[in-house]
Amino acid sequence: MMAITAIIFHLCITGMLIHTIERIGGSCLILFLQQLINGLSVGSIYALIALGYTMVYGIIKLINFAHGEIMMAGAYIAFLLAVNTNLPFVFVLVIAMVLSAVIGVVVEIIAYRPLRKAPRISVLITAIGVSFFLQNLALVLFKADPKIMPELINKSPITIGPLQVGTVTLTTLFLSIIFMIALDLFVKRTKPGKAMRAVSEDKEASILMGINVNRTISMTFAIGSALGALGGVLYAVMYTQVFPTLGVLPGLKAFVAAVFGGIGLIPGAVLGGFVIGMIETFTKAYLSTQWSDAIVFGLLIIVLLVKPTGILGKNQKEKV
């Protein structure tokens, strides 16, 4: 039995090699470029969601496990708007982001704020609870069967030379990058953005500056949730479905991305998101569709073994 498996495995590898060698040439390059764009696009969605994880972690040291569900909420809101109204995509997106931001802030105020001085593990468990609650709420409201996401973006592919790239893919990449740049400018250039960084570093000192820490934390949840919702809508459009557990797997992968890049660091989340998206896309294209998730999570284990603080993370002692 073992021998047979080994032989089959061997044949597969050889086959793949030959296949690869055959394709060294034009078509191979085109496939590679196409996958590269797909990878960037998927990665940008992970990056958007990872930003929410990392910003919330940065400011209150909480892994917000309900973040994937906020993303799911965003997707459902967009779905409902798309089915029931004739609003153009931009409005659907904006409304979904705003409402999800509200949901995120409400969750923070009701579930997390009362536990501000509680041990971190209590808040973590609460986050898991909120995640289950929102998932089941969606199950009750929308039933378990996946709904087809209407075509919010014109699906006809764009041809660039020999390349054919989906409009969805390009829109996703474009929107994600715009919002990441906007976030970067917000955090680096504006007063509330700087206050956010100050609160992440030292809450007590921030209070002494006159910064309203609670409001800053709420703002962080709002921004993180809006970006998560953006990711959710784009994800649902890309995979054309919405269902109550929509946020689980991309949420988990985005979390991996955030840890991978160095949790708490905004550039880390972006880098991690793109890396995870690329690895996933390329393993799917060149190795195996079934193994891609295992490879992504395996990679996380390796990164954590080699550099526990993530790629961009600095080794610093946790302040008490």
Added chain:
Amino acid sequence: MLKVENIDVYYDKIHAIKDVSFTVKQGEVVTLIGANGAGKTTILKTISKILEPTRGVVLFEGEPLSKLLPHQLVYLGMAHVPEGRRVFAQMTVKENLEMGAYIRKDKSSMKADYDQIFTYFPRLKERMNQPSGTLSGGEQQMLAIGRALMSKPKLLLLDEPSMGLAPLLVKEIFNIVQTIKKQGTTILLVEQNANQALQVADRAYVLETGKIIKSGNAIELLEDDSVKKAYLGG
């Protein structure tokens, strides 16, 4: 300007501050001196509402602070330079100063205040775009003071500005304290370095295990035998 009346502060069951009362008048430099663990920082944190007293009140310009939230005190004109400087290490020197001016909206007159702080501490200007975590301890202390001054406080609370600094820097910091005083800012200074503190202060309170055991004019306390023995090394 500041009136602390019969405050008691507990850390869980530890009675850290016992029935402490004192006042700081407009334009004064008042210092609280005492050994490590006497409760000096606890008192400052209580004034800033980082800690809540179980009993007693703190009045600022006649108004009790009990109803306010901690971050609102800056708006009243109180600024606190915390123990251990607590600069935002990953933010630049400039950004730290901007955070100090967080409550201010008068952008035009802020420029003059930046310049003022850079004349106090020229070294901060050289390092303006450097992350403040890369500054030396003395520079960080200067930044912490500069940051607090950016809110244009009427009352400045200074917690151990000399901690861990070389003697030359300690002198520089205390010179600045005197300059700030001359500009009309009232100062409440908490210090372990009693000698230096008493030299810049008008009045002083001596704190021992959470109680005020002595108070008076700074010059008198400098000459006081028991103070000399306990805090001035002779």
